[in-house]
Amino acid sequence: MRTLIKNGTVVTASDTTKTDVLIDGEKIAAIGSGLATGTDQVIDAENRYVMPGAIDVHTHMELPFGGTFASDDFATGTAAAAWGGTTTIVDFAVQSYGQTLRQGLDQWHKKAQGKAHIDYGFHMIVREINDSILKEMDALVNEGIPSFKLFMAYPGVFMLDDAAIFRAMSRTAENGGLIMMHAENGGAIDVLVKRYLAEGKGDPINHGLTRPASMEGEATGRAIALARLFAETCPQYLYLSLDDLGRPGFEGAKYVCSPPLRPPSHHDELWKGLLQDDLQLVATDHCPFHFKGQKDLGRGDFSKIPNGLPGVEDRFSLIFHGGVNSGRITLNRFVELVATAPAKMFGLFPRKGTIAPGSDADIVIFNPRVERTLSAKTHHMNVDYSCYEGMTVKGLPEVVMQRGNVLVREGKFQGVKGAGQFLRRSPFHGVPASEPSPVGARS
Ligand code: URP
Ligand code: ZN
Numbered sequence: 277m278r279t280l281i282k283n284g285t286v287v288t289a290s291d292t293t294k295t296d297v298l299i300d301g302e303k304i305a306a307i308g309s310g311l312a313t314g315t316d317q318v319i320d321a322e323n324r325y326v327m328p329g330a331i332d333v334h335t336h337m338e339l340p341f342g343g344t345f346a347s348d349d350f351a352t353g354t355a356a357a358a359w360g361g362t363t364t365i366v367d368f369a370v371q372s373y374g375q376t377l378r379q380g381l382d383q384w385h386k387k388a389q390g391k392a393h394i395d396y397g398f399h400m401i402v403r404e405i406n407d408s409i410l411k412e413m414d415a416l417v418n419e420g421i422p423s424f425k426l427f428m429a430y431p432g433v434f435m436l437d438d439a440a441i442f443r444a445m446s447r448t449a450e451n452g453g454l455i456m457m458h459a460e461n462g463g464a465i466d467v468l469v470k471r472y473l474a475e476g477k478g479d480p481i482n483h484g485l486t487r488p489a490s491m492e493g494e495a496t497g498r499a500i501a502l503a504r505l506f507a508e509t510c511p512q513y514l515y516l517s518l519d520d521l522g523r524p525g526f527e528g529a530k531y532v533c534s535p536p537l538r539p540p541s542h543h544d545e546l547w548k549g550l551l552q553d554d555l556q557l558v559a560t561d562h563c564p565f566h567f568k569g570q571k572d573l574g575r576g577d578f579s580k581i582p583n584g585l586p587g588v589e590d591r592f593s594l595i596f597h598g599g600v601n602s603g604r605i606t607l608n609r610f611v612e613l614v615a616t617a618p619a620k621m622f623g624l625f626p627r628k629g630t631i632a633p634g635s636d637a638d639i640v641i642f643n644p645r646v647e648r649t650l651s652a653k654t655h656h657m658n659v660d661y662s663c664y665e666g667m668t669v670k671g672l673p674e675v676v677m678q679r680g681n682v683l684v685r686e687g688k689f690q691g692v693k694g695a696g697q698f699l700r701r702s703p704f705h706g707v708p709a710s711e712p713s714p715v716g717a718r719s
Contacts, residue, residue, distance in 0.1 A: 277301065277316050277680060284321025284641060288328065288630050289612035297326060299637040302679035306633055319675060321641045327611055328630050329363025329638030329678060330592050331618040333399075334508065334559030337367050338387055342582040344570050346563045348658045350391040351693055353562065353588055356656040358394050358683040358691055361592035361673030363638040364628050364699065366397040366618075368425055373403055377412040381421065385698070392696030394678055395638075397622070399423040399456060405440035413444070414451045420700025422623055423454040428495040429462035429534060438498070445503050452703030454622075455503065459495035460487060460535050469579050480528030483578040484521045484536035492535045506621065508557045509546050511594040512537060512585050516663060529571040530661050532581040533561065547604045550613060557617040558595050560587035564659035586659045590650060592640070597669040601644075623701035641675035648672060656689075 369384035563584025574581030619629025
């Protein structure tokens with residue numbers, strides 16, 4: 277199948293050009309004008325941006341948390357992602373306590389296979405470090421899972437101590453892996469949580485108050501001291517705040533995530549960080565829980581509210597709207613933040629993350645003039661609320677393609693369950709072998 281996308285404005289991380297794109301099978305074959313011979317399908321992209329399919333390198337489909345599971349599985353979550361212009365996710369496989377990394381990974385392959393509508397890779401959440409797990413990390417790097425998530429938070433659930441963290445970092449310095457870090461001081465936070473609950477402070481706002489920015493700063497500093505740093509942020513940290521967590525009644529539970537939302541004054545600083553490359557990419561940390569039946573496990577005790585927010589469908593539009601429409605970032609920086617930098621950082625470039633001959637034909641045709649209102653009534657994520665309910669954004673991913681196949685067009689979903697492929701990612705090559713691997717942190 278050969279498809280010609282005509283008359284669009286092709287936007288990559290470096291260039292903006294009015295030109296055509298020819299797709300042959302699953303790949304981009306050529307970019308230029310006068311390519312129109314022998315095509316099966318022509319898509320007119322006049323007055324639209326033709327962008328690389330976005331990559332979300334931080335999702336948690338079906339994550340077990342707080343006695344329940346994130347409500348999107350690989351079928352619903354990846355369909356929602358495609359609706360929103362995201363054509364690749366990198367999800368977090370979880371090692372269960374007492375299990376090998378391999379067992380956790382096998383479980384995640386089973387969750388995704390036959391269900392994913394879009395391509396996917398895995399990071400591995402490591403919950404224990406010992407000699408045999410360090411060896412397994414080498415094996416995983418070699419089979420396309422070169423990034424490992426460690427937690428400095430959630431004692432008794434995910435948290436590792438500094439010795440384990442340092443051993444894992446040292447190993448990735450040798451094997452080409454990349455450490456990603458959830459940087460919050462879990463021990464100190466736990467003391468605060470117990471103190472607040474003992475004082476009868478059970479409302480959702482206390483989730484934020486017991487996880488102060490200073491404790492995130494402390495852990496981030498510790499992580500930096502142990503390694504070099506890259507950083508991501510997520511739409512919720514750019515749009516939402518402690519005020520949402522403090523909404524009356526139990527409404528704030530919808531906004532419980534970790535690290536928690538901060539005062540609104542942080543927003544401008546984070547946008548500045550994205551502009552100046554102190555923050556290198558935007559992911560979502562998509563980890564939805566229904567308000568009714570899941571978030572309400574923590575009514576009266578905020579520490580029992582499952583942590584996480586929905587976002588995989590909204591990232592593209594929210595960052596375009598708040599970034600490009602508001603003049604904070606350029607079109608090219610937008611593409612870099614949502615597609616190109618994630619692909620480069622996580623071993624998927626140039627197969628993914630750009631529009632170039634030879635790259636996968638993962639393409640979003642984006643209409644920047646369409647205004648729409650975000651709402652749980654119209655979103656496709658399997659969750660009963662939207663964090664952005666009623667917010668108007670300008671810009672719509674009208675056509676979304678993966679490897680030359682149309683997933684979304686004219687408001688209809690044409691994706692195929694199970695068509696998403698597992699992506700073996702390359703090891704990290706960003707630093708000389710003699711230096712420690714960088715560590716990722718969230719903001
Ligand atoms: O609140 C969040 N972020 N939930 C998902 C688990 C994690 O901490 O990444
Ligand atoms: Zn996460």
